[in-house]
Amino acid sequence: MSGNKPNKQAGQSYWATVGRQFRKKKVAVASMYIACFLALVAVLAPFLANEKPLMCKYDGSLYFPVFKQIGVDFGLGQFPKELNNVDWKDLKFDFAIWPPVPYSPLNQDAKNIHSVSPLKGQNVPSKRWYHWAGTDELGRDVLAGLIYGTKTAFTVGIVSMFISTIIGIFFGALAGFFGDENFKVSRVRLWLNLIFFFLGLFYAYGVRGYILSDALSNSLAEFMWQFVISLFVFLAIMGVANLLASLLKKIPVLSKQVSFPLDMVISRGIEILVCIPTFFLILLVLATIKKPNIYIIMVIIGLTSWTGIARYIRAELLRIRNLEYIEAAQALGYSGWRIMLRHAIPNALSPVLIAVAFGIASAILVESTLSFLGFGSGEMITWGSLLSSARATPSAWWLAIFPGFAIFITVTVFNLIGEGLTDALDPRLKQ
Amino acid sequence: MLKYIFTRVLFFIPTIFAISLLTFVLMSNAPGDPVENMLTRNQGGEGGQSADKIAGEKAYDNLRKKLGLNLPMFYFSLSSKASSDTLYKIAKPDYRKTLERLSYETGNWPLVQDYYQSVRQLEFAILDLPKDSSTVTPLITLRSAISNLYLNYQDAVITHSLDNMTKVLHQQPSLQGALPALKNVTGAYANLMNHKTFWKNYIPSLFWNGTKCQYHRWLFGDAPWFSKSEDETLSSGFLRGDFGISYFAKRPVSSMIWESIWYTMLISFVAILLTYVISIPLGVYSAVNKDTPADQAISTSLFVLYSLPNFWIATLGIFFLCGGDYLNIFPPTGVADYDVSDPLFLKIGMQAYYLALPLICWTYGSFAYLSRQMRGGMLAVLRQDYIRTAQSKGLEKKKVVWKHAFRNSLLPVITIFSSVFPAMIGGSVVLEFIFTIPGMGKLGFGAVLQRDYPVILTVTMFSAILTLVGYLVSDILYAVVDPRISYSKK
Numbered sequence: 065m066s067g068n069k070p071n072k073q074a075g076q077s078y079w080a081t082v083g084r085q086f087r088k089k090k091v092a093v094a095s096m097y098i099a100c101f102l103a104l105v106a107v108l109a110p111f112l113a114n115e116k117p118l119m120c121k122y123d124g125s126l127y128f129p130v131f132k133q134i135g136v137d138f139g140l141g142q143f144p145k146e147l148n149n150v151d152w153k154d155l156k157f158d159f160a161i162w163p164p165v166p167y168s169p170l171n172q173d174a175k176n177i178h179s180v181s182p183l184k185g186q187n188v189p190s191k192r193w194y195h196w197a198g199t200d201e202l203g204r205d206v207l208a209g210l211i212y213g214t215k216t217a218f219t220v221g222i223v224s225m226f227i228s229t230i231i232g233i234f235f236g237a238l239a240g241f242f243g244d245e246n247f248k249v250s251r252v253r254l255w256l257n258l259i260f261f262f263l264g265l266f267y268a269y270g271v272r273g274y275i276l277s278d279a280l281s282n283s284l285a286e287f288m289w290q291f292v293i294s295l296f297v298f299l300a301i302m303g304v305a306n307l308l309a310s311l312l313k314k315i316p317v318l319s320k321q322v323s324f325p326l327d328m329v330i331s332r333g334i335e336i337l338v339c340i341p342t343f344f345l346i347l348l349v350l351a352t353i354k355k356p357n358i359y360i361i362m363v364i365i366g367l368t369s370w371t372g373i374a375r376y377i378r379a380e381l382l383r384i385r386n387l388e389y390i391e392a393a394q395a396l397g398y399s400g401w402r403i404m405l406r407h408a409i410p411n412a413l414s415p416v417l418i419a420v421a422f423g424i425a426s427a428i429l430v431e432s433t434l435s436f437l438g439f440g441s442g443e444m445i446t447w448g449s450l451l452s453s454a455r456a457t458p459s460a461w462w463l464a465i466f467p468g469f470a471i472f473i474t475v476t477v478f479n480l481i482g483e484g485l486t487d488a489l490d491p492r493l494k495q
Numbered sequence: 496m497l498k499y500i501f502t503r504v505l506f507f508i509p510t511i512f513a514i515s516l517l518t519f520v521l522m523s524n525a526p527g528d529p530v531e532n533m534l535t536r537n538q539g540g541e542g543g544q545s546a547d548k549i550a551g552e553k554a555y556d557n558l559r560k561k562l563g564l565n566l567p568m569f570y571f572s573l574s575s576k577a578s579s580d581t582l583y584k585i586a587k588p589d590y591r592k593t594l595e596r597l598s599y600e601t602g603n604w605p606l607v608q609d610y611y612q613s614v615r616q617l618e619f620a621i622l623d624l625p626k627d628s629s630t631v632t633p634l635i636t637l638r639s640a641i642s643n644l645y646l647n648y649q650d651a652v653i654t655h656s657l658d659n660m661t662k663v664l665h666q667q668p669s670l671q672g673a674l675p676a677l678k679n680v681t682g683a684y685a686n687l688m689n690h691k692t693f694w695k696n697y698i699p700s701l702f703w704n705g706t707k708c709q710y711h712r713w714l715f716g717d718a719p720w721f722s723k724s725e726d727e728t729l730s731s732g733f734l735r736g737d738f739g740i741s742y743f744a745k746r747p748v749s750s751m752i753w754e755s756i757w758y759t760m761l762i763s764f765v766a767i768l769l770t771y772v773i774s775i776p777l778g779v780y781s782a783v784n785k786d787t788p789a790d791q792a793i794s795t796s797l798f799v800l801y802s803l804p805n806f807w808i809a810t811l812g813i814f815f816l817c818g819g820d821y822l823n824i825f826p827p828t829g830v831a832d833y834d835v836s837d838p839l840f841l842k843i844g845m846q847a848y849y850l851a852l853p854l855i856c857w858t859y860g861s862f863a864y865l866s867r868q869m870r871g872g873m874l875a876v877l878r879q880d881y882i883r884t885a886q887s888k889g890l891e892k893k894k895v896v897w898k899h900a901f902r903n904s905l906l907p908v909i910t911i912f913s914s915v916f917p918a919m920i921g922g923s924v925v926l927e928f929i930f931t932i933p934g935m936g937k938l939g940f941g942a943v944l945q946r947d948y949p950v951i952l953t954v955t956m957f958s959a960i961l962t963l964v965g966y967l968v969s970d971i972l973y974a975v976v977d978p979r980i981s982y983s984k985k
Contacts, residue, residue: 437924
């Protein structure tokens with residue numbers, strides 16, 4: 065793919081060419097717009113569906129309850145006592161501006177329980193309070209659930225793909241760029257790194273295991289903090305290993321260069337990983353965790369779906385590392401790592417884009433399947449959990465159709481974007 | 496060719512080993528106490544004497560031995576000097592957890608063990624105390640204090656429980672019998688607190704367990720290989736077809752697997768057959784008639800089908816087509832229930848009637864995917880020079896497509912087999928759940944919900960093996976279709 069380098073003849077950069085090719089596909093562009101719209105819905109979910117008014121005047125003073133709630137969730141400020149644990153709909157406001165859907169997803173409308181149809185039989189004061197997509201068994205508004213489900217789906221898709229992209233690029237780049245022969249280190253450095261790797265794991269995560277698990281049972285933030293400390297301990301230990309290696313390299317016996325077959329090790333590892341049925345693996349992990357939640361699901365999906373990206377990157381780098389500009393960089397005396405990070409990987413990222421688009425689609429699908437089966441959603445409303453509630457109420461067609469349609473649209477849109485990118489990046493189509 | 500298959504099968508070994516290791520590691524820190532769950536009888540603790548308690552523990556230990564839980568996890572274990580190499584001998588997981596934490600906090604496993612032994616003696620001493628109307632309340636206090644000692648590692652809780660017990664024992668003259676045991680506990684605990692060696696946590700150490708470990712027992716078994724053994728606590732291991740005992744069904748996992756795998760295999764094979772039978776001609780047709788309205792219609796609908804989540808379609812199908820409040824075309828969920836004496840065609844017919852809707856849901860996704868690949872592969876081949884040559888020498892179109900292009904365009908479709916097959920196995924979880932088909936997916940799913948680890952482990956292993964077989968089959972097919980590929984020599 066010669067287009068990886070700036071395409072001077074057209075006077076355009078590579079990415080501009082790709083963009084132009086992508087824009088030629090009407091369906092892909094339309095999908096892009098739909099995806100952006102859905103992302104907007106996800107971001108603005110609390111303003112689109114909320115039991116609290118966006119703005120109201122109560123008891124003579126002006127409130128912005130939705131904004132306030134966001135502040136309260138972050139631990140900034142408190143609602144005044146008379147507004148704590150109240151049903152906002154029963155309050156007598158001087159005036160109030162309500163969000164488009166005046167219900168929160170977990171808000172139970174006592175007058176409309178037992179799955180009220182969106183077409184008939186709703187017990188609401190006016191059209192303003194109408195449940196446009198009906199309610200579920202507990203009287204929760206389905207449309208609010210759909211809006212918040214968008215948020216969950218996008219979070220899952222993006223976070224898990226972020227994790228898998230990083231892991232995939234890391235392993236794929238190591239395997240592809242260094243291959244079996246080019247990863248040369250002195251004997252002492254190899255051994256010290258291997259030994260200190262286990263020591264690092266021991267001191268950072270073994271000894272600190274209880275500190276980490278205590279932190280996790282307190283709060284996620286504390287856990288992240290402790291985790292970062294552990295990471296620092298680990299990196300420090302690895303640093304010591306490499307410092308020691310630099311010193312010991314002076315001894316001739318230890319300084320002999322050996323090549324570590326990175327490609328072989330990583331490729332074999334990937335081959336083994338792809339043989340594990342992913343869905344069973346995820347179920348397996350969920351079975352061993354006491355209280356699986358949505359974040360754990362994101363991490364698991366991320367940890368199990370990186371092999372495709374790693375393969376793409378590996379294949380790209382196997383090709384790129386033989387190009388002249390890499391040779392030039394080597395001739396300039398740059399280190400292997402620098403060439404890989406600064407010069408090789410940036411040019412190998414285009415196939416990753418395709419993999420990410422398809423990956424988001426499949427991550428959303430896996431998550432909705434899991435929450436359909438009843439895993440992990442817990443207190444959260446997701447499309448999958450809404451769809452599974454249809455199984456309990458065989459007459460509520462709106463519970464079966466709307467959430468499934470939302471999953472279908474999102475998955476289709478990301479698949480179409482992936483298709484469009486594939487065509488746009490395909491060198492055969494380029495003039 | 497044979498040699499190639501042989502080396503591939505040889506490659507299965509490290510793969511299976513890695514998968515089993517991964518699942519085993521995941522299981523090793525799983526919560527819950529299966530032995531406790533399986534013992535339905537009264538634990539004998541409440542009103543009983545120490546003799547009952549000992550009998551109860553004996554039954555517990557026997558079952559634990561039968562499940563193989565009395566062994567260390569792996570051939571070796573890597574931990575710190577502070578932790579213990581004999582912790583696995585403590586029967587109850589809850590107690591084990593407390594002791595492990597205590598040995599981490601104090602860094603002194605021998606003294607923790609002394610403390611644990613003294614607590615146990617105290618428990619027995621309390622069980623043997625006289626029971627009458629005046630001692631009912633104090634005994635309840637004592638028992639709850641004991642269980643506090645077993646379950647807590649925090650200094651405050653332990654001190655508080657010990658103080659409480661001392662108080663109660665001193666108040667009631669008839670309970671004085673347990674005082675020496677309590678003194679022992681207090682002494683052991685004080686000794687432990689005075690000899691903390693937290694630094695031992697920082698010294699890594701390797702414990703060697705040898706082949707007497709759970710992993711080895713599970714994989715290879717501990718029963719003798721060539722002679723029959725009467726001892727029913729021995730297992731013959733996964734490789735010899737003994738998959739352990741289900742924690743919930745309380746029967747051998749192997750019988751459960753053989754009952755359920757039949758449905759999954761049946762449905763998967765029929766689904767794959769259907770997929771290939773429909774998608775190959777469709778893909779070829781749509782490629783040959785490229786850019787005609789028919790092709791566009793087929794391509795669009797295939798794309799839509801490909802993105803349709805199958806659990807949604809399945810739910811909708813049950814909703815609208817299987818009785819309920821709407822149409823009644825298909826039977827309710829489940830599998831056909833026929834008599835053994837029914838004629839064969841009736842059996843097949845009934846089963847087909849029941850499995851029709853599941854099969855549709857099983858098939859359409861991979862069929863759409865495959866057709867698209869077939870179309871792409873065909874298009875790529877049709878662009879090539881030799882096809883143009885064939886056309887220009889005046890061969891009829893049919894012959895060009897089916898004789899010259901077809902075989903080469905099959906390659907991408909065959910490589911996909913290796914991903915379609917595992918997808919079917921994985922997809923079986925949600926579809927079998929929706930249609931209540933008693934297959935492997937549903938078995939595995941139920942086991943996950945109940946945390947029935949032997950079943951989960953076996954189902955995972957089986958699906959991994961089936962996946963590997965799928966890869967092998969696709970490799971062999973590849974060689975059959977493409978004569979350029981030869982696996983026999985390099």
